[in-house]
Amino acid sequence: MAIRTQREIRQRAPLWLTGLLVLNVALMAFSAHQGGEKTGPLVAQAWAQALFAPVQSALTGAGGTGVGFFQHLANLNHAATENEQLKRQLADAQTELHNARAVADENERLKRLLAFKDEGAYKSLPARVIARDPSEWWNTVLVNVGSASGVELNMPVVTPDGIVGRVIGVSPWTAQVLLLTDERAAAGGVVGQLGQSQALGAVRGLGRNGLLEMRYVSGLEPVKLGDYVLTTGQDGIYPPGLNVGEVVEFKEGSATQPHDIKVKPSARLNALEEVAVLLYHPPPRTAPTETLPNMRKQ
Amino acid sequence: MKLKIGVCVALAVLLQTTLRHYWQGLVYVDLPLVVVTYFALRRDVVLALVVGCVTGLATDAFSGGLLGAHGFSKTLISYLIAALVTRVMLDNPLARIPVIAGAAALDATLYVLLHQIFRQPVLRPFVETVTYKVIATTVVGTFLFYLLDIFFSDRARTRRQFAFRRRAARRSLARR
Numbered sequence: 001m002a003i004r005t006q007r008e009i010r011q012r013a014p015l016w017l018t019g020l021l022v023l024n025v026a027l028m029a030f031s032a033h034q035g036g037e038k039t040g041p042l043v044a045q046a047w048a049q050a051l052f053a054p055v056q057s058a059l060t061g062a063g064g065t066g067v068g069f070f071q072h073l074a075n076l077n078h079a080a081t082e083n084e085q086l087k088r089q090l091a092d093a094q095t096e097l098h099n100a101r102a103v104a105d106e107n108e109r110l111k112r113l114l115a116f117k118d119e120g121a122y123k124s125l126p127a128r129v130i131a132r133d134p135s136e137w138w139n140t141v142l143v144n145v146g147s148a149s150g151v152e153l154n155m156p157v158v159t160p161d162g163i164v165g166r167v168i169g170v171s172p173w174t175a176q177v178l179l180l181t182d183e184r185a186a187a188g189g190v191v192g193q194l195g196q197s198q199a200l201g202a203v204r205g206l207g208r209n210g211l212l213e214m215r216y217v218s219g220l221e222p223v224k225l226g227d228y229v230l231t232t233g234q235d236g237i238y239p240p241g242l243n244v245g246e247v248v249e250f251k252e253g254s255a256t257q258p259h260d261i262k263v264k265p266s267a268r269l270n271a272l273e274e275v276a277v278l279l280y281h282p283p284p285r286t287a288p289t290e291t292l293p294n295m296r297k298q
Numbered sequence: 299m300k301l302k303i304g305v306c307v308a309l310a311v312l313l314q315t316t317l318r319h320y321w322q323g324l325v326y327v328d329l330p331l332v333v334v335t336y337f338a339l340r341r342d343v344v345l346a347l348v349v350g351c352v353t354g355l356a357t358d359a360f361s362g363g364l365l366g367a368h369g370f371s372k373t374l375i376s377y378l379i380a381a382l383v384t385r386v387m388l389d390n391p392l393a394r395i396p397v398i399a400g401a402a403a404l405d406a407t408l409y410v411l412l413h414q415i416f417r418q419p420v421l422r423p424f425v426e427t428v429t430y431k432v433i434a435t436t437v438v439g440t441f442l443f444y445l446l447d448i449f450f451s452d453r454a455r456t457r458r459q460f461a462f463r464r465r466a467a468r469r470s471l472a473r474r
Binding site: 055176271 | 308311312314325328330344347354355358359360361363370373374409417418421422423431
């Protein structure tokens, strides 16, 4: 093996730097081009996620167990006056209780998902969240179902409490979900019941505080704190009638100004464990007429 | 040694995708950047560049942003730190603190700029997010450097080599 001097290594460093930077710029250009098309599959990222998915699943499961274990140790440390035998018995009992509660909570969540799946008008695929976005600028999660299970781009993701987001990247075994609280996410919403209320608008993520913003709601429509927001189905992603959230901040508009509405999502987006991917395809839109009546030349 | 570095990088990226699940505030701790900065301070420029690029791309793979953005910023940061360390003595633990802080600020700035260039604007408040990231990454990174020193420092390597020689000498004595 050739032994290189420090000087030779330093001389090669700019070449390495240039090569790696060019590679990254090419990847960014490719990624930006894909992202420009609404149905771009984010191929490279999807396959990288698929490769890491088994390790990620194991790490997520181990992390939950580890946190619970250390919490029990902290509790035991506060009980300094108890004797050793009671401490051990208490530790065993608490560990068993924690495990039983975790199993019960998971059971309850899965039961609700199953009930939701059975009662819903759409076929759904249960999934588990195995990773969250490592970057502080975005809000996405990775779930453990992919194209092999029938997941496709732009499919909605929900929990029994409400909508979570939509699928933006798919590999055979994983899918990347853009959460509703991300600034790039949006959904068509209505305050109240569809068909009864005219308070239609667009719900968008704010990227902070975990709240959503509902825009373009006419200032003449009645809205009040505590009203529920549902999906309209007009965005071509979410089916109509799904729960989005609750109005928590409201500044009244006028005839010329829309309302300023902040919505708290019904789904617990910061503590997602199990979700369901709706195998929903929006109804095809009719093609616009090629010529408008007024466009005919005399 | 390269296997240990690979495991360290993989663990940092995988932990980064998991910590946010337990507390949202932990997203501001950039573990991959801490690992990149550590290896950039070891005076091996090419190793630093490769670690920076691979770590950045691995982070991008799980992120919702552009693939290659973290790779670009972390590669450039690792090169700048590796170039700086050949001119300035940064072995002192106190001297590493401003290096981590500067790396965190530069990483965030480059990341946002690259997304602006490729017309994928980041809409989060820039100053607030960068401030939180710099503080959290610097605090955690300072402690993490001590942990990484246990496995990767030259003194640790010498200690392991001497421990091996001591064990071999004891075995040969025992056989006699």
